Amino acid sequence: MALREYRCAKCGATFERIIRNARDERKVACPECGEHRVRRLISRFATAGVSSDSQEASNCACGGSCACGRH
Numbered sequence: 054m055a056l057r058e059y060r061c062a063k064c065g066a067t068f069e070r071i072i073r074n075a076r077d078e079r080k081v082a083c084p085e086c087g088e089h090r091v092r093r094l095i096s097r098f099a100t101a102g103v104s105s106d107s108q109e110a111s112n113c114a115c116g117g118s119c120a121c122g123r124h
């Protein structure tokens with residue numbers, strides 16, 4: 054489950070949706086005009102996570118054989 058931020062391709066409204074699975078994401082529509090062409094924005098949380106992730110990767114001692122997804 055994730056809180057995701059979207060911007061409508063038609064009217065430009067931004068809104069958040071809680072996404073539990075792929076089906077939820079396909080149903081996302083603009084609350085202002087009902088448009089389904091929405092663009093997912095990079096959340097503040099994800100942006101903050103990028104720098105810590107790369108830092109962790111450089112410090113990872115698993116040798117690339119783990120399931121951490123960073124190799």
Ligand SMILES: [Zn+2]
Pocket residue numbers: 061062063064065066083084085086087088
């Ligand atoms: Zn819209």
